[in-house]
Amino acid sequence: MGDQPDARRNTLPTVSGAAARVEVVQTALASCHLETLGDTLPESLKPEATAQNTGRKRPNLRLGLYFTPVRNGMDYLAKAVDDLTECTPPSARSLKYAVLHLQAATEVLLKARLVGEHWSLVYDDPRVASLKEFQKGNFKSCGIEATMDRLTEIAAVNIAPADRVAINNLASDRNALTHYGHTADAFLIEARTARVLSFLITFIENQLRPMLEAKFQEAFRNASEESFRVTPANVYKVLESPEVAHAQRETNEVINTMGDLRLKLGRVEKLVDSRMKEISGELAPWKHCTVLCPHCLQWALVVNSDGSFNPIKCHFCLTVYNNVELAAIDYAMHVVGEENGTVVECSKCQCETVVIGANIANDKDSDIAVCFNCADIYTHSHPSSAE
Ligand SMILES: [Zn+2]
Ligand SMILES: [Zn+2]
Structure with a gap:
């Protein structure tokens, strides 16, 4: 063979955000049995077919429209990485903001995963959970400790003891930085920040992203059932329905932010050290x-x-x-x-x-x-x- 990459083989990029988005849609389409062009739309619009296809009423909770933390969480995470990579080593000020943003990102993204399990689980006291109040965002949510407990025990999410400690300590780290400035403790804080960042990246890829993709597919299936059958003619309409569009936005948010973050991760010095040690x-x-x-x-x-x-x-x-x-x-x-x-x-x-x-x-x-x-x-x- 020649010594140039064969351009014809270069047809399925698998790592870029755009390709991943296409893949998500394709997976959803595949799982929803997209009618081929050979199928005739009138057939699917016959009254009996319509009745059959819309007969099963699904609860339409529209959860995502009221409780939309993923975008915020990814935004905090991106900011934390920016703070950490602004200069090396990060200044006291950037480190403080990195801790603040990372703490917010961790809490929001862990809770997003918990909501994916069941919305009532983010209530401080699930016994008083009310869907109406939840949808209004009018409730007291559980703390980070309880979030981790519930993720571990109910959703079978594995959180290593060292990660738990690091996450719990982020808040006190922030206080230390606020009151004492950049002291020797800053290196410990930097290491701990790196540890939590490392945990979050794995968590997002292994827990959050698969959950969001599943939600998107579920929303797509529900919307397809509501609009009879998915055909080439109405697939865009299905994709534009509020639930589907929302689920797709959240998935894309994660895919795109992770794509940007990967480029910056190597610059987070302590993260590199501790993560390389971890995976050695x-x-x-x-x-x-x-x-x-x-x-x-x-x-x-x-x-x-x-x-x-x-x-x-x-x-x-x-x-x-x-x-x-x-x-x-x-x-x-x-x-x-x-x-x-x-x-x-x-x-x-x-x-x-x-x-x-x-x-x-x-x-x-x-x-x-x-x-x-x-x-x-x-x-x-x-x-x-x-x-
Ligand atoms: Zn070979
Ligand atoms: Zn890599």
């Missing part, structure tokens, strides 16, 4: 096939070593490449550099995934050619059939 155990067996992640530029992208074509993941920022060939191209362009990066076919696994000029974690200084699909290393002559 899981990365240890894979040093021979770990490369720099094009997104966060940490040594945490573990490529395939078995020729399986499986998705590959960065253990630091949790970016997943569903297509290993695109990962190789992304790496060649953003890590090796547009002019130097070349991707060629692997003679062992026959996949176009050998990046020339790459570096691997157990030999960071040598430029080698490594296959992102089978981890085969070409040291002497690269596999390009140039000669």
Whole structure:
């Protein structure tokens, strides 16, 4: 094969926000059995079909329209990361605001996940929960401690003891910074902030985002049932219905903010230190096939070593490449550099995934050619059939 990435294969970007949005919609459409163009709309609009399709009345709670914390939470989180990355190390003032924003983000996003389980769970006392009052936002919500208890015990969300402590301590950290300024304690606070940030990123990817995507699909299904069947003609109408549009906005908010954050995470010094330490155990067996992640530029992208074509993941920022060939191209362009990066076919696994000029974690200084699909290393002559 030639030594240029095959543009025709480059059809399914899997990591950008726009692509993820498309994927969400596509998944929803797939799960709602979108009628093909061959199906005729009049058939679906027959009176009996209409009655059948709208016969099942679903409760229309419109929860999201009244309780919309996700956008705020992601906004606080973005601000916290901005505070932390403004200068290195962060000034006392930025650190204070980072703590404030991160504390708000944590509380709001944990509660959003709890509402996803059931709205009554964010009541300070669920026994007096009233849907009407909840929808008006007129109720006393539970504290961060109770939120974590309920997430763990009711929603089976795993919160490590060290993360709990760090989250609980954020409030006192803020007070310390307000009253004593930037002292030696600031380093501890910085580390703790990094710890909570690290926790939140994993929480958002593993808990919040899947929940929001499921909500979007559910809203889409409900709206489709209300408007008979989803057809190419009315799919946009369904997407524009308030519940669906809201669910989609919240999902997009998370996807877009996370996309922006990934670019900045590598700059949060303490976060990098503590998170790299945290994941060093899981990365240890894979040093021979770990490369720099094009997104966060940490040594945490573990490529395939078995020729399986499986998705590959960065253990630091949790970016997943569903297509290993695109990962190789992304790496060649953003890590090796547009002019130097070349991707060629692997003679062992026959996949176009050998990046020339790459570096691997157990030999960071040598430029080698490594296959992102089978981890085969070409040291002497690269596999390009140039000669
Ligand atoms: Zn990464
Ligand atoms: Zn290979």
